[in-house]
Every structure is written in structure tokens, then in C-alpha cells.
Amino acid sequence: MNASTHGQSRKLALVTGASSGIGRAFAHRLGSDGYDLIVVGRRRDRLDELVAALPDVVVRPLVADLGTDVGIQVVANLCAGEELSLLVNNAGVAHYMPFTELPAEKANELLHVKVVAPTMLARAAAPGMASRGAGAIINVAGMLAFSGPASLEKLPLRRAVYTGALAHIVALSQVLHEELKPYGLRVQALCPGVVATEFHQRQGIDLSAIPRMSPEDVVTASLCGLALGEVVCAPGVERAELLEAVSSAGLAAFAAQAPRLAERYRAFGVP
Numbered sequence: 001m002n003a004s005t006h007g008q009s010r011k012l013a014l015v016t017g018a019s020s021g022i023g024r025a026f027a028h029r030l031g032s033d034g035y036d037l038i039v040v041g042r043r044r045d046r047l048d049e050l051v052a053a054l055p056d057v058v059v060r061p062l063v064a065d066l067g068t069d070v071g072i073q074v075v076a077n078l079c080a081g082e083e084l085s086l087l088v089n090n091a092g093v094a095h096y097m098p099f100t101e102l103p104a105e106k107a108n109e110l111l112h113v114k115v116v117a118p119t120m121l122a123r124a125a126a127p128g129m130a131s132r133g134a135g136a137i138i139n140v141a142g143m144l145a146f147s148g149p150a151s152l153e154k155l156p157l158r159r160a161v162y163t164g165a166l167a168h169i170v171a172l173s174q175v176l177h178e179e180l181k182p183y184g185l186r187v188q189a190l191c192p193g194v195v196a197t198e199f200h201q202r203q204g205i206d207l208s209a210i211p212r213m214s215p216e217d218v219v220t221a222s223l224c225g226l227a228l229g230e231v232v233c234a235p236g237v238e239r240a241e242l243l244e245a246v247s248s249a250g251l252a253a254f255a256a257q258a259p260r261l262a263e264r265y266r267a268f269g270v271p
């Protein structure tokens with residue numbers, strides 16, 4: 001379908017990591033919700049399959065490697081130049097490995113895909129959205145963002161860089177939500193648990209035997225959460241007040257700081 005067959009009112013969404021899993025589910029849902037799409041990934045054949053699967057939707061595939069500065073810049077240029085209604089920063093890799101064995105280039109790739117790319121694409125898209133007074137940014141993080149304090153015995157996944165990246169996404173989204181709210185924009189950190197996609201399989205981990213959420217349910221939660229005004233959307237957490245408790249505890253600690261050295265350090269004596 002040609003873009004020119006549509007009127008001015010068509011909404012445009014850009015989805016990264018649309019070649020499989022949650023990103024592909026976002027593309028399908030947004031396409032049926034009336035969005036035109038720009039879909040980003042490295043696997044051209046998968047993006048072409050998506051175009052073929054959505055014959056009634058304007059879908060523009062873009063092959064880009066978000067693990068590189070050049071790839072991020074190409075997508076950022078589109079985010080800045082197109083009138084996006086929605087940016088879905090979804091692409092991701094995890095590279096679960098012991099930190100001391102994680103190859104530096106894998107750590108660098110992870111940080112590009114999960115930290116630099118979402119940050120810079122949001123930075124590129126937000127000014128246009130703000131000037132139009134409309135738009136939303138969904139940043140896909142994950143429940144591991146809250147897992148930092150878990151002991152290795154309880155959570156043996158070696159996940160330091162990935163967890164740190166997800167925590168960045170949550171904090172970035174929370175602060176951006178506040179900053180962009182006056183312009184009428186919405187920002188969400190989407191925090192799925194374990195989802196039935198290719199994500200773990202790509203790392204050689206077989207989680208097919210454990211219960212997993214479908215990517216379609218994750219997308220349903222995200223879009224409902226956006227309508228509900230949720231900044232942190234956790235599709236599998238029944239008690240939303242737990243997420244509010246995390247935020248409240250963080251804000252309480254933040255508010256409790258003082259310039260005076262805390263007693264437990266003074267009592268320790270001067271080293």
C-alpha cells in the first residue's frame with residue numbers, strides 16, 4: 001500500500017527489533033490499530049516477512065544494527081525527520097555471562113542496543129513530538145531491572161550489564177515522563193517477565209519448559225498501561241501497588257539525604 005493513499009491523520013509508529021518476538025507483536029497490533037509502520041532490525045528477510053504479513057498496512061522496513069553508532073544514527077535521523085506518533089524502543093540482547101568472562105565487544109553491543117539506542121532515539125523523536133503536542137515513547141526494559149539486590153543463589157543468571165541497562169531504561173523513562181508530560185507526551189518503561197520469544201534461545205538457553213507470557217499479552221498490557229497512564233508497566237505483576245512501593249521507597253531514600261555524614265560512618269571513626 002502506498003503512503004500517499006492515506007490522509008494526513010494516519011499515525012506513524014517506529015518499532016525497533018520488529019523482526020521477532022515482542023517487536024513483531026507490536027508491529028502486528030499497531031498495524032491493525034491503524035498505524036503506518038517503520039520496522040527496524042538486522043534480519044532483512046524477517047522484516048520482509050512482516051511487510052508481506054501486513055498487506056493492508058504501510059510498512060517501511062529499515063535494516064540497521066543498533067549495536068553500532070552508525071546504525072543508531074541512521075535510525076535517529078528517521079526519528080527526527082518523521083512525524084512519529086509512537087516510538088517503541090524494543091530491540092534487545094542480554095548476553096547472560098559471568099562479568100569477568102563477558103567479552104568486551106558483547107558488553108559494548110549490549111550497551112549500544114539497550115542503553116545508547118533507546119536514549120538517542122528518544123532524544124531524536126521527542127523534540128518533534130513535543131512541538132506537535134502529541135506522541136508516546138515505549139521503552140522495553142524488563143522485570144530484571146528490579147533484580148539488582150537478588151543473591152546469585154536466588155537468581156543464578158549472570159546478568160550485571162543487562163540488569164544495569166534495564167535499570168537505566170526504567171529511570172530514563174520515569175524522568176522523561178515527568179519532563180515531557182507538560183507537552184502532552186507519554187513515556188512508558190515496559191517490564192515483562194519471561195516471554196515466549198527467541199530471546200533466550202538466541203543465547204543457547206532453553207526456557208520452553210517454564211511458563212512464559214505470550215508477546216501478544218505483553219503488547220496488550222503496554223497499550224492498556226499507556227491508556228491508564230502507567231509509567232512502569234509490568235504485564236505479569238498482579239499487584240500494581242508493589243511497583244508503587246518500589247518508587248516510594250526510592251523517593252524516601254532520595255529525600256532522606258543530608259550534607260551531614262551519617263552516624264554509622266562517624267561512629268566507625270576516621271580511617
Ligand SMILES: NC(=O)c1ccc[n+]([C@@H]2O[C@H](COP(=O)([O-])OP(=O)(O)OC[C@H]3O[C@@H](n4cnc5c(N)ncnc54)[C@H](OP(=O)(O)O)[C@@H]3O)[C@@H](O)[C@H]2O)c1
Pocket residue numbers: 016017018019020021022023040041042043044046064065066067068090091092093113140141142143191192193194195196197198199200202215
Ligand atoms: N523474552 C523475554 O523473556 C524478555 C523479558 C524481558 C524483557 N525482554 C526485552 O524484550 C525486548 C524484545 O525481546 P524479545 O523477547 O522479543 O526477543 P527476540 O525475539 O530475540 O527479539 C529481539 C529483537 O531485537 C532485535 N535486535 C537485537 N539486536 C539488534 C541490533 N544489534 N540491532 C537491531 N536490532 C536488534 C532483533 O532483530 P534482529 O536480530 O533482526 O536484528 C529482534 O527483532 C528486548 O529488549 C528484551 O530485553 C524480553
